[in-house]
Amino acid sequence: MSILTMTDLGVAFATETGTVDAVRGVTLHVEPGETLALVGESGSGKSTVALAAMGLLSGNASARGSAVVDGHEVVGAPESSLRGLRGSTVSMVFQEPATALDPLTRIGAQIAEVIRNHRSVSAAEASAAAVDLLARVGIPSPETRAKAFPFQLSGGQRQRVVIAMAIANEPALLIADEPTTALDVTVQAEILELLRRLAADSGTGVLLVTHNMGVVADFADRVAVMLQGEIVETGGVEDVLLRPQHEYTKRLLAAVPRLDVAEGAPDGPVAAAVPDGPGVLGPGSVGDPDGRPGAAPVVDLRDVSVTFGRGTRAVHALQGVDIVVHAGETVGLVGESGSGKSTAARVALGLVRPTSGAVSLFGQDLRRARGRDRRALRSGIGVVLQDPVASLDARMSVGECIAEPLAVHRRGMSSADRRRRVDEVLDAVRLPTALASRAPRELSGGQRQRVSLARALVLEPRLLVADEPTSALDVSVQETVLEVLGDLQDDLGFACLFVSHDLAVVQHFAERVVVMRQGRVEEHGPTGSTLLHPTTDYTRRLLAAVPVPDPVLQRRRRTERLATLSAVDA
Template sequence: MTTLADDRAGIGAESEDPQVLAFEDLSVTFTTQFGDVRAVRGITLDVRAGEVVALVGESGSGKSVTSMTALGLLPKNARTTGVVRVGDTALGDLDARGLRRMRGHDVAMVFQEPMTALNPVLTIGLQLTEALELHGIALGAQAEARAVELLRTVGIPEPERRVKQYPHELSGGQRQRVVIALAISCEPRVIIADEPTTALDVTVQAEILDLLRSLKDTLRTGILLITHNMGVVADMADRVAVMLEGEIVEVGSAQSVLTDPQHEYTRRLLGAVPRLGARMGEVRTTGEPTSVAPVVDGSPPVLALNDVVIEYQSLGKRAFRAVDSVSFTVEPGEIVGLVGESGSGKSTIGRCTLGLIPAASGTVSVFGEDLGSLRRRPLKALRKRIGVVFQDPAGSLNPRLPVGDCIAEPLVVHGERSAQKRLARVHELLDAVELPRSATNRYPHELSGGQRQRVSIARALVLDPELLVADEPTSALDVSVQASVLAMFTALQERYRFACLFVSHDLAVVDALAHRVVVLQNGRVVEQGLREEVLHAPQEEYTQRLLAAAPVPDPVEQRRRREARHALLARLGDEVTELKGAGALFGERSGGDV
């Protein structure tokens, strides 16, 4: 196995593949009203043709600022020193016109959220042809034909129809494929992929990673991959650079960094990654494992769904059935993981459990009461016993209220008139979620993402709920922040003894927390049972696919899992995602061989 010393000795050495992106002693400083902020501190890193270099680290470490320098997109208050090169061109030598010509043609970007990267008022075809015509690749009918071929290349079915559609008419995975098609449309030397799979479920993520891998192998494109998902790093990266507070603290091959990390920070990041196969409640942090509260036997279910059907009505169209004949229970003190791909009905069931949308048929019983038969006053009393944690704390917390008021809001709604009692309860919960009491008077935007999610959990617990509905509460968090939030979550569950319906697409997180697991596909339950049975010995084909698509932070093990997944897909008659016809499409520009 290559050692870290060998990797460091080889950095900057001559390679057969040309250098397509290089940062040489790069520093970035932002001028603010509170003084200068050094976001990047003298980093040196390169990416070569056909190579994937992963840049990892927590939020605020300087990853995205580094990537923005390669596109010349830093704000006016940024000052840079050092050199950024794309190929043989130093960006500091280019004027505004030269930068515009370089973007897309020499270096392209794949953003985390395709809905913000795509123009919602333009069709997919117009956005693709715009890029082609702007850089003089193709014009008119030729550009339209090339746009269709680009969509076919990235594996989008019926590309002739899709070019006429708008971004909102495509699924999340299809939108991300469109962004990748845009990125490769002008055959750039290097692509910067900034968290390209964070918002995707495991199967779509695996497809996008297969596509990116095929891209770098087929077109010899260099990729700078920015991510906090160590499984994605193991699946994609040739080399890894770890950033901390604007500095690169460790660089090496993916194998050496992920399996034999030398820096304490790298070891801490890897130790925080939840892994499939961990025993129940073992959230891998630097401290002792936190034990999940045992299931309480002999009591009636806190939540029971019996043949529940949920439909969405659309004017002039047939009702869309989002959930079909779903049945399961959540017992007192139990965590039930609800897993499945995007669109499988997970969040719809969560909203129905909260009484926010009705069931078309079947029954939803909460604490033994039929939710559908309750009127306003008894429903309000029932909701007092239910807490909810949403995926995005920035969207679920009122930005105009200080943190203390956000946490105390349910107390006000349910009639607690004493300001002194409300403040005491807020302080108690801030202590419980390990936030300082001084956060009471701060606003949500003044807190980090992990701190905001802790505030959301505190607000959910303010009324001592007996049932907690958590909808993807950790999906957008860094691994170390996620680990601390999960460890805190299990400690709170043991302390307050609430039951929990935990909605997630991260199977490793569910494996670490849940007692039982319910697997959804297209609104139906395909498998449910004890965590050990469902996640470690799945019986259903769909569950096997989900588990095969979940990456692990070990390059050798991940390669074995990827090959096993491809074999499973072949056995089931599915295609592995790859660039289709890329040689023919791009050979016309590159003069034959790509």
């Protein structure tokens, strides 16, 4: 019997302007030990389908049809019976573990609570089971970590804790909603391997909701493609990803940034476009300014170190880092979580003072700039963050959010001129000017990110710092945002420091790349040659962990990666 069977499922939401049909006629099934990937753009209805399987639809939603989980009908079931299903028969792993965990409760206590909600065990037994679960999901020193709070764990460890909570009562169905979006590639590979092993050991069926086609190729058995609330194509992972039939599926796959893998060819297309040699890279530095005569670099970090704390508790976030970014170029900053890439970006922004080393911004010493001079330097910087919801003030309209930097740095500018400038940047990021009067919550994720980009560019900055600007976006929206960003850079000539854990995006968007590890620059150079032909074992391992949207190739890459890791452990 299928673990999950949906038949003609429909979900409608009652809104102020009428009823919206979010899901229509969805029919699918998940077998024991099988992974079904549900893919599609934002707003396609895939998360609504997942929530319907849990009976977690909002109060203004109405469901019709059938959703049967392990023999239990969910649609129309009373809340009392649904509470018995959730956490025992069906569990969910959410995208952001930080919001799924109670920040004021220790890790072990949170897992123990899930156990005691569904099993008649003592507090001591639940605590011991929590430690066992932490060990099972690969948390080091589980007895110690069980006493820790969520903020004391890394992002990957928090996601493992969420998985431990989800499997605590051995559910028949596990729903994973974007479980690896916020993780770097090596942690993502570890989480996928963990989920794969858990499904194989216990026969748990998995419904995977994701926009990452590499993850689908690496993890799924079958794929269902959703468009505007309907399933338009279903099939085996190789059939759908390698031989798509529906035009929408073909467009979706065409938008996926693909990591070029060196297989016999000396250089890929990106490497051919970015020449090697001393004209681009000087000895001992990342991008020697001598490579561009007569032009001071926009950002110049020389031998920069940053230490947080003192004595035995000191954390060396950066150690002797050199990074140079010139006008009009994009430098990708990549590495695992905790490698120091975001700290380096904050040093360039003047938000973190280096412990030692020199920081130059637009040819001026940033550490010596004070008062008006420092504000003038900062007015030349734009910032785009990963989460546009958090970076836009919900109390302001879109136009007010974009105009805020003008109000701060150009106080003599009239309100009419500010409105004209807001309209100009909205047009530049390919959004209708009518959106200026709307609230950020009324926009889609891709529209909000383009509003963030417009806000960052409203002062015509010379430097744009983009910290994971596309990681939360689906592939087609990501393609649009990157295309807009590239066109604007061509038009305005600003430098871009692009921080990302998506190596495929960096490979196709950045001219040069800096690979960071444990606060140091591990490797650097032209993007094509560095990522196609890495010179260090660390960069090779980083690249080997990137899933590619080809199931056959990905299966071989995963086997090779696991064999390499086994050889290292041995």
